Amino acid sequence: MQVRKRQKFFSTFGKVELLSPCVLGCPAGIEIPACLGKLRDEKFEEALEIIMEKNPFPSITGRICPHSCEEQCNRKEYDASVSIKAVERFVGDYGLKKRMKVNLSKKTDKSVVIVGSGPAGLSAAYFLKKAGHHTVIFEKEKRPGGMLRYSIPPYRLPREILNEIISMVEKMGIEIRTSMELGKSLKLDELKKNFDAVLLALGSWKEKDIGIKGEKFLIPSLEFLKGVNCGLVKIVGKNIAVIGGGNAAVDSARTLTKLGKKVTLIYRRGEGEMPAVKEEVEKAKEEGVEFMFLTQATQAVEDGKKITLKCAKTTLGQVDATGRKAPIPVAGSEFEVQFDDVIKAIGQTPDISPIDEKFLDDHNEIRADVSTGRIKDEFFSAGDFLWGSSTTVIEAIAMGRKVAKSIDCYLRDNKVISEAPPDKEQVVVFEQLDIDTLKELRINAYRHIDKASTPSISLPERINSMGEEASSIGMEEVRREAERCFSCGYCRLCEMCVH
Template sequence: MATPSDEMNTKLTWRRFEDGENKWDSFTDKIFNEDTSHKCPTYVHKTPPCQGSCPSGEDIRGWLAVVRGQEKPVGDMAMGEYAFRRSTEANPFPSMMGRVCPAPCQDGCNRNEVEDFVGINAVEQWIGDNALSNGYKFEVGPTSGKKVAIIGGGPAGMAAAYQLRRKGHASTVFESQAELGGMMRYGIPNYRIPRDKLAGEIQRILDMGDIDVRTNTRVGKDVTVEELEKDFDAILWAVGCWTGRGLPVAGWENTPNCVSGVAFLKAFNEGRMKVTASKVVCVGGGDTSIDVVSVARRLGHIEQTNPTDRPELVVNDGFVAHDTAVTAAAQGAEVTLTSLFPKSNMTAAEHEVHDALHEGVTILDEVMPVEVILGDDGRATGLKIAQCQMVDGRPTPVEGTEQVLEADLIVSAIGQGGDLGGLEVLDNGRGLINADSFYQVPDREKHFVAGDIIRPHLLTTAIGQASVASDSIDEYLQHKEHKKRPKVDVHHFDLDKKLEEAGLAPDHFDAIERGDMRGTSSGNWAVHNYEDRSFAEVIPHDELFLGHFAYTPRIARKEEVPSADDVLGHFHERLIGLDETQAAEEAKRCMSCGMCFECDNCVIFCPQDAVYRVNKKEATTGRYVATDYARCIGCHICSDVCPTGYIKMGLGE
């Protein structure tokens, strides 16, 4: 969680040392005594916690360095295009994820120890929107002749199609709905995900070529598993979770005006549901429940003289739709959200909870549903709730605290499950599909899986799983053993690749041809005094010199959040993105944890002039400074003043 705003100006938390360790040792002692350690600086690359927290595994520090202007594009490529290409190595949806990802990267950001996290989502949105505005396309090569069936055209399925095509493999995407996008299209409202930008990011993937699409096609019904096994070299199951869990209370089952959050949002996003009920109660606490109540406030209700206008008929039927004309008579809806947990502990993003309250939603926290109250006609008239407490990890109602919330529509947004009708051979008994550590379906050759159907989670999680599954499929198609995944399994900065990109790759080294190995440190056969631990370690804040960083407020995106009086019919996009200048300034707040960001502290403070800048013609990201070990005495001042924790006194151990 970010530092509260009222503490940002008064309670900086950058102290490097614990109490009692706040004084520098004598520089004289360092210079004349510390050299007995025989340790000199090594430049050690580690993974920053933003990347370690990102389920997609994006090289966040890398593309922030590009946007801030520190890492330069090669040739005449524009900064925005270079940032786009770096960010989409992991995630082909920067415009979408910059808007709706709940940003665990920002929770993990070490900048929280200074004042406030870096606005990673905001910069990513700028990268994505700028790429769409400029028409940037993905670059691809020839295909391998192999073809993969991808079942599901949501974030996991489309991310897999993208990653597989980058590896040279063609695919066919089977989608049961009329359009691609999955939960990005059918589960998230358009004022959070603009449909033109979603369409643009999907089309950019299809424009790579050799990606066929079959919509309105349900595998298990229209196409059999056996046909897929016969016609394709591999199969990826990315079917998502389209069934919502009902409330586990008396009166819920078979009550017509009790619906799931998934079905409610799908009916709205398909354009079929134009109005909702007069009194809506939603049970949840996560992002889906926030979307439900926010949509309900925007839709409002009409005085229903015609029973066919009831919203549950539109939600449950799948074919019935409201006439657009009914919206003209819409009035505000009374909307209540109930949550087991306090508002501060709800799983929904904090700003989403704040926005819902501003829009006029009533949130009752630390309560649980007890019973659906039914009328004589079998429809729900209310939901009985009670205050709750956790007993042995389970919510338990507090006796004597019951109350009834009047309701014309009750929505359950407490979780989702899979619909594996026709695919029972894959069902693990819980409506989901099992996966091993390589995202292969156990004991089923050529079958792989990614996304919510493994376990419902975030969009970014599905995209990250698709990337790993694509690696596994690529290895399978090439008849290779699966490589052991690294401990920190993300898209890492690759110094060798960067040197090659800049035309600075080390010379070829042949040990037999070289003969005598002594004195090779002066040659250009390797990257000297550099160690890559990014695959094994995430760098914590206490390895940084946080005193280097001054208080710099975050450049927050503006939001157009309607008030309770203005929310009815308000479907404009809420987020107002940063412009290029703002994005660059916000990116400069990144502390570049675990990677040199060229501050010159080590060069300035070295008492022996042992640390020096690499010649500009030979320098690149990660190779800005080097050490003359003939001069270094091991005083470790350079390590003490390194803001990013990139310098470690390890050489000589």
């Protein structure tokens, strides 16, 4: 696959390079209108090249990405946003089916070791190998993939797709060694001696504490999800509660319904504050998950073979450090509810126990430059392990690429340069254009076309299956979605938008 140099396009909104809102909305910064332009011309391989310049795993993100790019799409002001996620999945699967070869740069005499094979580690390995460096991944589990394999349920990310991605990475010449854990079979000093650069991408595997009495009676969500993904289901009760409002909480709740459980999800804020993917929340509702919003667990008591949760209703106060309104317990609203088991899923944090103190700051977090991932000298970090909390898969992939670029600069020139952020002043947003400009636009020259919807199995099939729920849109629908793109900021000389 030939790596394409970044193209520059000039918009009819002005003789300068502009930024599409969908590109700004994508954590990886994929040039989405350029990709869709290639698809209009049925140049599928070139469209794949554009995506893989920033995201080497579109078959994964085309399935599980929260697609913030679509939230920013200008087309939604006209009828509906372009179905970017579905298109990305099609293009990614096209590349896997075609077994497209990844072209590598000339080999260097440098070597890099990556500890962790989650999305950040795999992404960094891909780009470092493309740059010509000998790359080795060490993974503590028996199989590579990190959270992609052990946390995300197979109905969202089929394991055959993940295995194909792992196979692609290995065919590039990247060596993956499993059952190798930092602090046990691996020592940082030994890695430093044997490799020119060390990247720590261990992820966030330590469940956060709620901070209530009786917390020891609660099951960590990652422990539950990993058990299910490994075929080791430990939940025997029928009536189960899940505490939390993020993706791990909703994944746990939906997985439990597929196991025949009655599920109640308890969240201390309202539905609008839930960080989980909205589509997954809607599916959980359809599948019978009961939601108790504005409810906070205050204590867990083991009562025979059951767990009694003491709870209180909450109201929302001022915006806190998370950017959401803080939940405040309502006096006199206390009540109790009993369950067979309770799963806690309020977030994860990195396990820094195997890390030398010299790499930690006063808050016991990795002391690293978040823009480059550099910790000190030849040591770098990426993904959840760098940020100190769980992130989306696409954010981890994007950070893996950026840190790989930092490591490449370090190995070649012994210096690290951070990637410049996008210029938000150059974003083309219709609702922000002045009235005279809007009068000149001929947006209605575009036909109203329904947004392509991803085919999905029926609700009864969903509830009774761990298999993939959605399938890909077809080639004709991909072309139609490409035609729906307004190509904001990327003039294609169609003369449809202005007089």
